[in-house]
Amino acid sequence: MPFLKKFLLVTMVILVVFSVCTSVFASSDVVEPVKKAANVSWWVWPLSLFVLTFVLGIVAVLGGVGGGVLFVPIVGGFFPFHLDFVRGSGLLVALAGALAAGPGLLKKGMADLRLALPVGLIASACAVVGAMIGLALPTNVVQISLGVTILGIVIIIIMAKKSEFPEVKEADALSTALRITGVYHEVSTGQQINWKIHRTLKGFLLFIVIGVMAGMFGLGAGWANVPTLNLLMGAPLKVAVSSSKFLLSITDTSAAWIYINNGAVLPMIVVPSIIGIMLGSMVGVKILAKTKPSAVRYVVITMLLFAGLRALLKGLNVWK
């Protein structure tokens, strides 16, 4: 079973990278993790980061999640970098992925500019606020909040249903006024799908929270964008997923600028991560075309659960 082999291979690589990272911190209670990590040659970390983000790029594509949501808790939990730099890098990783995917999705009409622009404005303005809050709060508070958020995301991933074509009987007044409606070509059936949305105001209000969280934790926000656009506002799943991906290029840009201007961007962390995750995503797309990736969802859930617990316990000083 080729898929099972690939699944096991990916899991093994993840475990190896995790164990390499954790073993650096494991041997002594006296020496602080940062000082201990400082004894390792500098090049080990960007190289490990490149390998890890390459794997994360594959897993993210197969698991249907963004790179940022995996990057921040895992790198923040198992690498010696301060959470400030990890969040700055996480935003740039998510931004690079969104910038790369955006043009194709827009040209094919899968991502919709009229849907993304108003929510993008709300989310990006709030992401600025979130980024400023995140950089001003004590690290352990952010770490604990991050852990709780990641565990919440795990619950969302497990519980949230998806609706291919949600039933929207009537477009509401706000979406009608803004003319948020569209048509896309469904390749699998050859049909032209006409779509419209409802509960627009509620959706807009939810993007205030999504924006703040995206900026505060540097997570990207696909995990929240998609259920909001699809289940709440009634956009077809493909339009919701594509518009969410494009939307990240707007939301993460504003938050990324705050991290850049506050000095929370180290090229030695950012660049290997961006290159690694983009190469991994390319490989992931090729594997996706040949395999059924449903089992990878459980790998993603396990990784997030582990990383979320790590962030929470690290913030509580239980697991340093």
Next chain:
Amino acid sequence: MGKEVHATEEQLRYATILDIGMKVGMLMLIVSFALYLTGILQPQVPVDELPKLWGLSVHKYLEVKGLHGGWSWLHLLNKGDFLNFTGIVFLGAVTIMCFLAIIPMLFRKKDIAYGIIAMTEVIVLILAASGLLKTGGH
């Protein structure tokens, strides 16, 4: 039936600029990182010092190295590490360029609401990019 594309004129313009901007930005990032990694351009912060620094909070890191936030990196473009900011900042500016390109199209089509949304988005992004929004230390 052939595949039809249902994207507006401004959506296609946005996509084209995003595509070019992303490719240029990534190229800048890769080239500048290669110059940094190979040591062709000496970094401001030596690479072997990084493991002692990247575990510090950003406020402490800036204090220890005597660095400043905002656009101060522009004065250090001859340094390998800070040269990377050209690519990073370019990627951060791509979305602004895309919005600036579609604003005239929206107003020409009398799509006032979206013209205003796009203009407000540019203001938000420029404000975020300006460096005026600083945070306190922790």
